[in-house]
Amino acid sequence: xxxxxxxxxxxxxxxxxxxxxxxxxxxxxxxxxxxxxxxxxxxxxxxxxxxxxxxxxxxxxxxxxxxxxxxxxxxxxxxxxxxxxxxxxxxxxxxxxxxxxxxxxxxxxxxxxxxx
Numbered sequence: 001x002x003x004x005x006x007x008x009x010x011x012x013x014x015x016x017x018x019x020x021x022x023x024x025x026x027x028x029x030x031x032x033x034x035x036x037x038x039x040x041x042x043x044x045x046x047x048x049x050x051x052x053x054x055x056x057x058x059x060x061x062x063x064x065x066x067x068x069x070x071x072x073x074x075x076x077x078x079x080x081x082x083x084x085x086x087x088x089x090x091x092x093x094x095x096x097x098x099x100x101x102x103x104x105x106x107x108x109x110x111x112x113x114x115x116x
Contacts, residue, residue: 007086009083009084009086009087010083012079012080012082013079013080013083013088014082015079016077016079016080016083017076019072019073019075019076019079020072020076022072023069023073024069025067026065026066026068026069026072027066027069028091029063029065030061030066030069031064033058033061033062033065034058034059034061034062035114037061038054038055038057038058038059040047040055044071046099049086052065062065
């Protein structure tokens with residue numbers, strides 16, 4: 001027995017928009033992490049030795065958040081393309097059904113018993 005499923009392209013687009021919005025949060029977090037978390041302006045004395053470590057960790061964290069942003073945007077684009085693909089397939093199916101309906105309605109009626 002085959003499984004049936006129903007896809008609503010508009011819902012896929014809605015999820016895509018949600019991913020777009022969430023991806024932007026990663027960039028906001030990145031900006032805050034680098035500007036605040038990577039701030040070494042108060043480091044004096046021996047703490048100055050930690051400058052490269054703190055800025056390096058902040059940069060690495062920022063790169064990780066950039067990567068997460070790009071992956072979410074990639075998934076968002078994939079959802080948009082999937083929605084378009086389903087709509088195209090539905091439109092092809094509708095055209096085929098319309099074509100079959102037109103051929104059936106244009107066909108001659110079968111003769112009835114008794115010659116009527």
